Amino acid sequence: GNSVTQMEGPVTLSEEAFLTINCTYTATGYPSLFWYVQYPGEGLQLLLKATKADDKGSNKGFEATYRKETTSFHLEKGSVQVSDSAVYFCALTPRDKIIFGKGTRLHILP
Amino acid sequence: EPEVTQTPSHQVTQMGQEVILRCVPISNHLYFYWYRQILGQKVEFLVSFYNNEISEKSEIFDDQFSVERPDGSNFTLKIRSTKLEDSAMYFCASSEARGHEQYFGPGTRLTVT
Numbered sequence: 001g002n003s004v005t006q007m008e009g010p011v012t013l014s015e016e017a018f019l020t021i022n023c024t025y026t027a028t029g030y031p032s033l034f035w036y037v038q039y040p041g042e043g044l045q046l047l048l049k050a051t052k053a054d055d056k057g058s059n060k061g062f063e064a065t066y067r068k069e070t071t072s073f074h075l076e077k078g079s080v081q082v083s084d085s086a087v088y089f090c091a092l093t094p095r096d097k098i099i100f101g102k103g104t105r106l107h108i109l110p
Numbered sequence: 111e112p113e114v115t116q117t118p119s120h121q122v123t124q125m126g127q128e129v130i131l132r133c134v135p136i137s138n139h140l141y142f143y144w145y146r147q148i149l150g151q152k153v154e155f156l157v158s159f160y161n162n163e164i165s166e167k168s169e170i171f172d173d174q175f176s177v178e179r180p181d182g183s184n185f186t187l188k189i190r191s192t193k194l195e196d197s198a199m200y201f202c203a204s205s206e207a208r209g210h211e212q213y214f215g216p217g218t219r220l221t222v223t
Contacts, residue, residue: 043216097155
């Protein structure tokens with residue numbers, strides 16, 4: 001079946017630190033992969049996406065590369081800011097519905 | 111920029127009562143979805159809806175749940191007889207076509223007491 005596994009949180013970093021949030025998936029076929037972000041008290045926003053192997057999604061300084069050989073889609077950012085504090089969800093869509101990981105809460109300290 | 115809207119933002123109800131959660135998808139979108147997020151847990155798919163029919167539903171979406179598009183703009187989720195475990199944030203989403211990006215609403219927090 002289809003599933004997403006992402007690293008447990010919370011993750012606490014200092015401002016300007018390098019961020020990696022690991023995500024691996026299992027899927028039949030060739031799903032599209034996503035990272036969604038949920039800021040405190042708000043809904044889900046699409047952060048970035050990749051639709052095929054070796055694609056790199058990027059937005060707001062965040063990047064993730066669709067790695068078919070390792071079934072991974074790790075989220076990275078070179079220098080985090082306090083405003084990046086949120087919950088990050090890795091997700092895939094094999095066709096229609098979205099399957100989410102459990103989410104990783106990120107705290108950035110000033 | 112067009113957005114998905116949901117009402118109410120917070121609904122409190124007693125166990126056994128019926129609730130209707132409302133969503134207004136983006137106007138030219140054809141596919142509609144409901145997801146839920148129990149506090150502190152992951153977001154789970156409930157149901158997808160296209161052409162006035164349910165396309166797919168999860169195990170969670172049992173006979174207590176129903177969806178409807180009563181007019182050209184609204185998309186509703188009804189829970190017939192709420193249980194304590196239905197307390198969650200419910201998100202509506204819509205997309206232009208199957209497999210396209212889904213746009214999420216801000217959610218309705220349902221509290222069942």
